Amino acid sequence: MIEVLTNPNEFFEARVKGEESLRIPVLIVLVSGLIGGISAFLMAGISLEMLSETLPPEALGIASTIGGISAFFGAVIVSLIFWVVIAAIFFGISSIFKGEGNFKRTLEFVGYGFIPMIFSAIISAVLIYNFLSTVQIPVVTDPAEIREALEPLLKDPMMQLSSFIGILFMLWSANIWIFGLKHARNLSTKNALITVGIPVAAYVLYTIYQLGVM
Amino acid sequence: MKLLPLFLFLVLFVAGISGAYAVEEQMSSVMITSYQISPEVLMRNDVGTVTVTVKNMESVKSINIKEARMLGRDIKVLSDFYFNVGRLGPGESLNLSFTIKAGYTDGIYYPKVLVEAEGAQNIRYRTQVKVDSTPLxxxxxxxxxxxxxxxxxxxxxxxxxxxxxxxxxxxxxxxxxxxxxxxxxxxxxxxxxxxxxxxxxxxxxxxxxxxxxxxxxxxxxxxxxxxxxxxxxxxESKKSAELILTGLEVESMPGMNVYKITGDINNAGLEEAKSVVMKVGDAEGIEAVHPYKAYFVGLLSPDDFSSFELDVKVGENVTQVPLIIEYKDEDGILFSKTEYISIERRQGTTSSGELPVSMVILGVVIAILVIGLIAYSWKKR
Incomplete structure (x- = not known):
């Protein structure tokens, strides 16, 4: 399995010869989603803590529990959806380059690309937890002000480092996806690079824009 | 024959006396019976009035008053003469007023009143006007x-x-x-x-x-x-309530320019401070916000204290927030005191805004690791 990280070309070259199986990719995406859920749980806690002066304590307790759990499972579901969507996008773009091979194989290989995201989620969770244990949470009286109040929090250097690390791991995933797509859709390395590069570049640029760097 | 001249002399003498007596009786039928001064005593430069009462002393004959005037040397007479005042019936009286003005010297003055009547002797009457400037x-x-x-x-x-x-x-x-x-x-x-x-x-x-x-x-x-x-x-009263603030903390709330001011208010005096209320003062760029626009402390006994909390939204250039402490004493008299709290500008978090070195190293290591792995995978291709 370590080969997918160090030498994805050989890993997928060997894997393509075998039978298609989504068992391991599902597990990888699920683990990635579960760890990402921890970060989502922590961020949901911030939003609700902002309303601590507005909501009664009982309501706040219930809202924290429900909100946290919802955010956690939401993150898991979003990971699974993201997996399918990104695989579909790759499948679609690769079709322009006359890619071959079925969607299940693409889905399987894209799933392996989520392994770096497990590391990314772990590091992000640690950084967010570390950040939230020192930050002063603003109190808002209007739920509509939460977004406005969260904005400077998200621009904190610690949060920006978390996003930067996320981008690095996304690039690592993209690297795996390039070789995965190359073998799953029988593309040239160049075409696989373009197939993966377009949506990943768009995602990275959007993330940088969100950070306020651009 | 020697007695005739003597008789004629006696007749003429008696007739002469009688005629002279009759003329004198006819000329003395008008007189000034009284006068009043208002105010009774003038002060320097005061304006007042002198009212004289002219009475016809005749029982059957009316008198025509032709002229009345007042003359004063040290007292200035402001009013004009009276001309052709009219007829005064038998026993009737008439009040004539003159406006006077006191000079700049205290003393007693005697302005004269002159009354001319037809067929009557002229009257010259002296009034007495006092000028005394003794103030209250x-x-x-x-x-x-x-x-x-x-x-x-x-x-x-x-x-x-x-x-x-x-x-x-x-x-x-x-x-x-x-x-x-x-x-x-x-x-x-x-x-x-x-x-x-x-x-x-x-x-x-x-x-x-x-x-x-x-x-x-x-x-x-x-x-x-x-x-x-x-x-x-x-x-300063030695006993009155003396309210002082201690343990002040200003916590910023990111993004909203909202600060939470907390601390203790202490009564270091010897009397109770009642209805103690803490507010954020009015100033440009400063606005008290919910949930604690104002904080009601209530009764604060001597040597007692209470914690408080205030929320304030401040403008970009504001560095101090006025904090008003209001309380009442036993008589209900309201006292007000203003304290200024300094605001330290922060970027919304309690962190210094800079990354710790360890975090920077972590980022660099991860970056090198990822780039290295990507490069390695391409080399092995």
Whole structure:
């Protein structure tokens, strides 16, 4: 399995010869989603803590529990959806380059690309937890002000480092996806690079824009 | 024959005496029976009136008053002569008024009244006008020895009338904002009479104060005044409540420019502070916000304290927030005190805004690792 990280070309070259199986990719995406859920749980806690002066304590307790759990499972579901969507996008773009091979194989290989995201989620969770244990949470009286109040929090250097690390791991995933797509859709390395590069570049640029760097 | 001239002389002598007596009786039928001066005693430069009563002393004959005038050397007569006043019936009387103005020297003056009547002897009558400029006196009758800031002090003033006549519309006014009432009306004050007026003084600042009172009165229709300045030294009360703030903390709330000010309010005085309320003062760029726009502390006993919390939204250039502490004493007098709290500008978090070195190293290591792995995978391709 370590080969997918160090030498994805050989890993997928060997894997393509075998039978298609989504068992391991599902597990990888699920683990990635579960760890990402921890970060989502922590961020949901911030939003609700902002309303601590507005909501009664009982309501706040219930809202924290429900909100946290919802955010956690939401993150898991979003990971699974993201997996399918990104695989579909790759499948679609690769079709322009006359890619071959079925969607299940693409889905399987894209799933392996989520392994770096497990590391990314772990590091992000640690950084967010570390950040939230020192930050002063603003109190808002209007739920509509939460977004406005969260904005400077998200621009904190610690949060920006978390996003930067996320981008690095996304690039690592993209690297795996390039070789995965190359073998799953029988593309040239160049075409696989373009197939993966377009949506990943768009995602990275959007993330940088969100950070306020651009 | 020698007795005839003697007889004629006697007849002519008797006839002459009788004729002269009859003429004298006809010329003395008008007289001035009384006069009044208002005000009774004038002050320097005062304007007053002299009213004389002219009476026809005849029982059957009316008299035609042709002219009446007043002449004064040291008293200025402002009114004109009376011409062709008219006929005065038998036993009737007539009041004639003359306006006079006192000079600048006190004393007793005698302006004359001249009345000319047809078929009657002219009347010259001397009136007596007194000019005495002795003013009313005003002084402090009673005032407490120690006057404390924020505590009510009673000031009693006494007004005396050393003048020989009654003055009217006597009142004492002051423009001092911390003195109530601002005016005390006394009314008429007879000669050698005195009256007391009370004022309450509640100073809001300590130090030397001078309260100016003005005594106003009327002598007849003439307005006069006298001033009194009362110097007072106001000190801090040794017993009153003394509210001080300790343990102040200003916590910023990211993004909203909202700060939470918390701390303790202590009563270091010897008296209770009632209805203690803490507010954010009005100033440009400063706005108190919910949930704690103001904080009600309530009763604060001596040596007691209470915690408080205030929320304030501040503008970009604001560095200080005025914090108003209001409380009342036992008499319900409101006291107000303003403290300024410094605001430290932060970027919304308690962190320094810079990344710790360890985090920077972590980022660099991860970057090298990922780039290295990507490069390695491409090399092995």
């Amino acid at each position: 006196t005003i002084g402090v009758k009673d005032i407490q020895e120690d006057i404390f800031k924020g505590e009510r002090a009673r000031i009693e003033l006494v007004v005396g009338n050393p003048r020989p006549n009654t003055v009217t519309a006597v009142k004492i006014v002051t423009d001092a904002k911390e003195v109530i009432p601002s005016e005390v009306f006394i009314g008429a004050l007879s000669s050698d009479e005195s009256k007391v007026a009370s004022f309450n003084f509640t100073p809001q600042t300590k130090g030397a104060h001078a309260i100016n009172f003005k005594l106003a009165f009327k002598n007849g229709d003439n307005h006069h005044s006298a001033d009194l300045s009362v110097p007072l030294n106001v000190t």
